[in-house]
Amino acid sequence: MSTNYSGAGKLPVNVVIIGGGFGGLETALSLKNLLPSTVRITLVDRGEYHSFIPSIHEVVSGAVRARDIQIPLALILGLAGIEFVCDEVLSLDAKSKKVLASSGVLDYDYVVVSSGAENNFYGVQGAETFSHRFRSPEDAERIHSDLGSLLTDRKRVCSVVIAGGGTEGVEVAGEVLDLIRGRGYGPDLNAGKLTLTLIHGQDNLLPGFPVKAQEFSREYLLRKGVTILTGNRIAEVRQDSVILDSGVRHDMSMLIWTGGIQPSRLIRELPLTKDPNGWLKVTDRLHSPDDESVYGVGDIISIYADDRPLSLTRLAYHAMDQALIASMNINSRLQGRRQVGYSPKDKPQLVSLGREMGIYAYKDRVLSGPWVVLLKKAVQAKHLMTYLTKPGFAPVTSRIPGQEFRHLLRILSPL
Ligand SMILES: Cc1cc2nc3c(=O)[nH]c(=O)nc-3n(C[C@H](O)[C@H](O)[C@H](O)COP(=O)(O)OP(=O)(O)OC[C@H]3O[C@@H](n4cnc5c(N)ncnc54)[C@H](O)[C@@H]3O)c2cc1C
Structure with a gap:
């Protein structure tokens, strides 16, 4: 028998976020800041951790271990007062506003889909x-x-x-x-x-x-x-x-x-409009044009402003900016205010070529040197640190179990 995660005493507004990556985690914490405490926010991810994906290449050489670039979602969300469900989402029923996961069902008033992309093998045999x-x-x-x-x-x-x-x-x-x-x-x-x-x-x-x-x-x-x-x-x-x-x-x-990369089966099978490559189509308000209670952020979306597609590379910092706009727009909807449009902002890109060399590229400016690798590590540390200092988190670090606390200290000092 399936579990109803939402429980019997349903609160006036339920927001469900699918995915605890760059887009999803940022959405959850931004919503927590913006929305009244009566709103129930639940994040569901099939994995236990938020991972700093831009650093996974370092795991290949052994410079860091997988756990060194991961923070536990249950801990971060729990301390912020956000519910976490570790489960695989199978589908979304937009008509009845339900997220169907492998061992339960979540009711929602708003859902933010941020489940990321998967490898594209382009049908190459083998x-x-x-x-x-x-x-x-x-x-x-x-x-x-x-x-x-x-x-x-x-x-x-x-x-x-x-x-x-x-x-x-x-x-x-x-x-x-x-x-x-x-x-x-x-x-x-x-x-x-x-x-x-x-x-x-x-x-x-x-x-x-x-x-x-x-x-x-x-x-x-x-x-x-x-x-x-x-x-x-x-x-x-x-x-x-x-x-x-x-x-x-x-x-x-x-x-x-x-x-x-390509959209996962979950996105391909969503009963909502997609772009020609199967990504979820959203307006520049970041909701589906078919259903204003379904928002999308991060790699899964294709943004159309005035019905023209925005050209956008799928990057972590765009996912985080979109998370903020989607959260503001959900808040505006609840308060009967106008929603704001998203427009992408260029930021520098850092590419490492092993531990001794990296490339910094911003617009037409290109610089290189070993310092780029250090800069990349500093960005990683800042990203993870931000989640430790979000409101509601800092005063309660003493509640972090000893083992996790030592782990967090270690990953926050990668330099
Ligand atoms: C090797 C590599 C290097 C990169 N380097 C950079 C870089 O230097 N700079 C940069 O800006 N970007 C970089 N990117 C891109 C960046 O990682 C992505 O743009 C970003 O992760 C997108 O965020 P997201 O929230 O959309 O998805 P993700 O961060 O991928 O998160 C998706 C989450 O959804 C969960 N999920 C997926 N399906 C389900 C399901 N069915 N049920 C439940 N949970 C589910 C996953 O477990 C995951 O936690 C890199 C990507 C890769 C692969």
């Missing part, structure tokens, strides 16, 4: 079966462990392939290099027995970045011994090789797939 995914700290830990095992046998010929040359592909290449060097391999990469190849469908790495950043990343990785194949798509993946669309076969001991 890709899903024979690749290592790279979307979560757990994926990165698996890569670290499997790559470590491969590297223990020096007699073995080993070919590591990275699919995709966007931010994720370039960053993971830098970390794989660090892991290889950390295992004592010299610049000759075990007399050529070990190869690292990055395969990218477009002509330039880091699409969307200024040319200077694209060229810098290419030259840096080439200099460190990475083979870069641009303008090449993977047409098929087999257990021990990848076949390019040119027909060329490339040996592969391990394939790390970073090539693109």
Whole structure:
């Protein structure tokens, strides 16, 4: 029998948030700040942790562990007075305003969907079966462990392939290099027995970045011994090789797939309008054009202002800005006030190429140096620290169990 999480004594307004990532957690805490205490706010996530995804590449080299970039949702939300349900959301019934999870049902007056994206294998035969995914700290830990095992046998010929040359592909290449060097391999990469190849469908790495950043990343990785194949798509993946669309076969001991994202089944099956690629269509007020009680933030949305799509890269800082606008608009709806429109703000992007080099890109400005890696760590620390200092949290740190408190202290001092 299913549980009704909302319980018998239903409060006047129930807000349910799906996903505790960048968009969802920020929405929950912003709503808590804005809405009266009588409003019941519930966040549901299938996992126990909020993860700082932009740092998962560091888990690949072993510079940090998965738990070092995660904070427990139950703790953060519990201390802020927000309910947390750890469960997988299966679907949304917009007509009866219910979120259906695997072991219960949540009633809502407003729902904010922020369940993120998943790897896109573009229907490439064998890709899903024979690749290592790279979307979560757990994926990165698996890569670290499997790559470590491969590297223990020096007699073995080993070919590591990275699919995709966007931010994720370039960053993971830098970390794989660090892991290889950390295992004592010299610049000759075990007399050529070990190869690292990055395969990218477009002509330039880091699409969307200024040319200077694209060229810098290419030259840096080439200099460190990475083979870069641009303008090449993977047409098929087999257990021990990848076949390019040119027909060329490339040996592969391990394939790390970073090539693109797509909406999950939950989003594809939502009974609401999507864009041509299956992302949830929202207005610039960030609600569905079909249903003003369904808001969307983060990677899952495609924003249309005056029925024209806004061009927007799917990034954590956009998800957090959208969370604030969606929260303000839910508050305005409840108070009968006008809602505000969202317009994206450009912010600097930081790309690391291993622990010794990084690229800072803001509009046309491109800078590089090891300091970018430190800056990225500082951003991570600030992000996690923010959730410890949100109203209602700071005075109650003494209530954090000892083990968790030590863990939080450790992850807040990554420099
Ligand atoms: C390797 C990598 C590096 C990146 N680097 C950067 C960077 O440097 N800067 C930057 O700005 N952005 C970066 N991004 C992008 C950024 O991580 C995303 O844009 C951001 O995480 C989107 O936030 P979100 O809330 O939409 O989704 P997410 O942060 O992915 O959160 C989604 C949450 O929903 C939960 N969930 C999903 N489905 C369900 C379900 N059915 N039921 C219950 N819960 C569910 C998940 O467990 C997860 O907690 C990077 C992404 C990757 C993969």
